[in-house]
Amino acid sequence: MISFTLNGDPVETDAPADTPLLWVVRDYFKLKGSKYGCGLGLCGACSMRVDGQSVRTCILPVSAVADRAVMTIEGLGSKAQPHVLQDAWVAHGVPQCGYCQSGQLISASVLLEQNPNPTSDEIDAAMSGNICRCGTYPRIKGAIQDAASQLRRETDSGNAS
Numbered sequence: 107m108i109s110f111t112l113n114g115d116p117v118e119t120d121a122p123a124d125t126p127l128l129w130v131v132r133d134y135f136k137l138k139g140s141k142y143g144c145g146l147g148l149c150g151a152c153s154m155r156v157d158g159q160s161v162r163t164c165i166l167p168v169s170a171v172a173d174r175a176v177m178t179i180e181g182l183g184s185k186a187q188p189h190v191l192q193d194a195w196v197a198h199g200v201p202q203c204g205y206c207q208s209g210q211l212i213s214a215s216v217l218l219e220q221n222p223n224p225t226s227d228e229i230d231a232a233m234s235g236n237i238c239r240c241g242t243y244p245r246i247k248g249a250i251q252d253a254a255s256q257l258r259r260e261t262d263s264g265n266a267s
Contacts (some may be wrong), residue, residue: 113181123169125263128152130168139179150236160216178207194249202240
């Protein structure tokens with residue numbers, strides 16, 4: 107049995123230890139937001155957060171997350187309380203086909219957590235390797251910049267009280 111935390115909840119799986127985390131999350135826990143893209147860890151569609159880092163889960167065996175914290179796109183926000191990035195994604199019209207969006211959002215969330223005021227070059231570096239076949243990269247960057255501004259405003263207003 108492999109135990110880990112999934113979107114804040116403790117879980118266990120009897121999946122074979124070498125099964126990619128992506129398939130365990132999709133097939134055992136029925137969370138379908140993270141997608142299978144290339145199967146080689148190159149496109150980013152399968153990205154999830156593992157202990158706060160964006161990780162390509164199509165090549166990560168579930169045994170590697172034993173006793174660790176995993177967050178999928180389903181854990182980032184909800185319909186009732188979307189993450190600021192999800193609101194920015196919609197405002198900028200980022201989603202086209204939507205296939206890469208969960209991985210893009212996971213990587214962007216890690217970036218903003220680690221660097222709340224990223225430069226254009228830092229956004230490019232953090233998002234490199236997340237492939238969007240629809241080519242919405244300028245919209246993705248704009249959404250990240252707006253979300254960063256929103257988070258800074260929220261932090262500044264919280265510090266003012």
